[in-house]
Every structure is written in C-alpha cells, then in structure tokens.
Amino acid sequence: MSIDEIIQRMLSARIFKDREKLRPDYVPESLPHREEEINKLAEILAPAVKGARPSNVFIYGLPGTGKTAVTKYVLRRIDAFAREYSRGVNLKLAYINCRNENTSYRVLFNLCNYLDERVPFTGLSTAELFRRFVRALDRERNLLFVVLDEVDFLVKVSGDDILYKLTRINPDLRNARVSIIGITNDLNFVEYLDPRVKSTLGEEELVFRPYTTEELADILAERARQAFCDGVLDEAVIPLCASLAAREHGDARRALDLLRVAGEIAEREGSSKVLEEHVRKAYREIEKDRAVEVVKSMPLHTKLVTIAAYLVKRRKGEATTGEIYETYKGLCRRLTIDELTQRRVSDIINELDMLGIVNAKVTSKGRYGRTKIVRLAISDRALVEGLKSDPRLSSIVAESV
C-alpha cells in the first residue's frame, strides 16, 4: 500500500467526530440511569453549599457502575454553587485514587498538596505529616472533601489507621471541617474495617447497581452520538458492545472501551462503517493487549513462575503449586540465578491470579493434600509477546514456548 493510499483511506474514512468522549476519564454532561444515585448523593452533600459539614459517605458498586463519575459530577456542581452563593467558606476537593496512593504517607502527602502545603515526599514520619496536614487545613475556614477512590487498596496495604484518624479529625479542628467520601469495588470491604471506622465512615451509604444490558445500550448510544459521525455505526454494534460488557457485570467502562477500539479498528481498516466484526476484534484485542502489558511489566521471577505454569499446563492441562515450584526451580538453575522460596512463589501465584494472568483455586485432594489448581488465563500468543522483549529469557522462550 502506498503512502497516498494510506492517507486517502484515512481521509475517506470519517468515523470519529470526537473520540475523547469515549475515554474512561471523561465525565459527561449527563449520566443516564444514575439519576437516583446522583440525587441521593447530592442530598447528602448539599449542606456544603451553606458551609456545613456533610456526612461522610461510603459508596459501593462493581467496576464501571459510575461511582467515580457520579461523585465527580455531583462535587463539581456543588463546587460551582458554593462559589456563587456561599460566603466565607472555602470548599476544597481532594480526589485520591488509592490504587496508586496506597499508603498513609502518600495519601497525606497528596492531601497536603491539595492544600498547597509543601512537604517532602519521603523522610517525615507519618505522624509529623499528619500534624502538618492538620495545621495547613485549619489555617482557614476550609471545608475539605476527601474522595478516596478504590479505598479498599489503601486499607489492604496499609490498614485502616489513616481512615480512623481522618474520620476523627473534626473535633480537633477549630476552623476547618473534613468530609470523607469512600469509594470501593469490593462489596465485602467493610469486613476489613475496625467497627469504629465503619460507623463514622459509613454515616451514609450508597450502593450502585450494575447497569443492565439495555441501560448500557442507552449510555453507549448517548456517547456514540457525540463521539461518532452520523450513520457510521452499524445497528448491531451498540447492542453487541452492551451485551459483551454486560456479561461482566454491566461494566460501562468496558463497554465504552469496546466501542472506541472497535471504531479505531474500523478506521484503521479504512471501513466506512463500524461493523459487528470490528467489535469482536476489539474484544479480542483489548483482552490480549492487557495481558501483554501485564506480562511485560512483571519482574523476572514472576515471569519465570508464569512460564513454569505454562510449561506444566502444556504437559498436563493444569498445575498445582508444587509442580509449578519444581518447574520454576529448574528454570532458575538453567539461568543460574537464585530461586525464591516456595512461600514467596505461593504469593506470586496469588498476585498472578489477581492480575488475571492465571486462575487459581484452592482444592483439597483428600489424602493427597491440599493445593492450588492453577490454570493459565491468557493466550499463549499474548504470553510470548509479553516475554519476548526480555533478553534474560530469550533462550528459554525460544526453545520452550
């Protein structure tokens, strides 16, 4: 294909009008089928406009059910009102994603940044950092909203100490007030919490139901109107995206991704319309890309454990922890590197399970012990692709994969 042809294709294939509208972090003007949640959250948070401290809120719901979007949307509106009508109170919004900021220190560090308080990003004790945060906060009549998105990560990694402190902070403040909004995908999350934290943090609770297939289709249609040129979507496309995403508990984010990638594939192929087959390709591509990226970014030993799982699987279909460990030790010897302990490898297998690279399930085989049955959850091609950029593994990959 000549350059002329490629450019010609690009020009003739007008698929997208504004593809930004399909990005996961875009917060749209309206959030269909979340009216009830929006109203409830607005009712809870509205006192902020008059400078009163709203109750803390806890929001539950599976991924892609609009928790983050609704929260940002409501806070944005409240902030706009507060700017216009309230006197003497500074509304401040701190949004923290605890998947990245999963330690007390980092959370406090971020909070200080939101208050324009300069602090070192390591070196201080957490207690000192907390004192500085409180001091900075209490200097003015601030009303601070702390949004802790995916707060379960914070608690799993660092415990609920910081939550406890944050929820008890108000009595110690003379001028400022803090209101906390915790968001989590993990419906069993409360179990990890100290009951005292549970009661203060969960002053109000909101549960977000997953979208149904029809609701997803509505959302997609709404966004598609803004994102795509008129008439480029085949009529089967939106229902298909919706039903593929609904298979995984009504995840709107996945549905939107699917639609965007399908559009990109159609554009790349020079098709004038987005068709059903583009959606199916998109589905496979998203799965594979995710797997490849994860494998690429894994540390050496985690890769070796993955290869071991693959090798055992190829021999006999599925693998136990013990078999994987033996195979893994063999790989280490061939590379003349020190092997990790079985205890650690057991944890690595759990990590791989969380990443969706393998499926691991504890099973008891009676007299023959209790172990984990491990199955590779990604395609061989994705595995090879993810491994081939690592020069340390080239010999192993070449001959065994």
Place this chain on the structure above:
DNA sequence: CTTCCACAGGAACCAGCGGACC
C-alpha cells in the same frame, strides 16, 4: 471416625534503598 498429605497463608523479621532532616 481418624489420619495425614501438600500445601495455604499468617506473623515476625530483615536488607537495601531513596530521601529529608539536622
């Protein structure tokens, strides 16, 4: 009903690192 395998997974600890503080 008891035994006993092959691990799971908790607890405590450690080395090394980057970085702020004094």
Place this chain on the structure above:
DNA sequence: GGTCCGCTGGTTCCTGTGGAAG
C-alpha cells in the same frame, strides 16, 4: 555525613485444614 523513616520484596518459622484413604 550520620540518622531516621517508610517501602519493597524477600526469608524463616509456623499453624491450620478439606476431604479421600484407610
């Protein structure tokens, strides 16, 4: 330049356990 701090990614030691075999 020594000290302190928290994080990461490991180790060692350990107790707990589902369920087929006996």
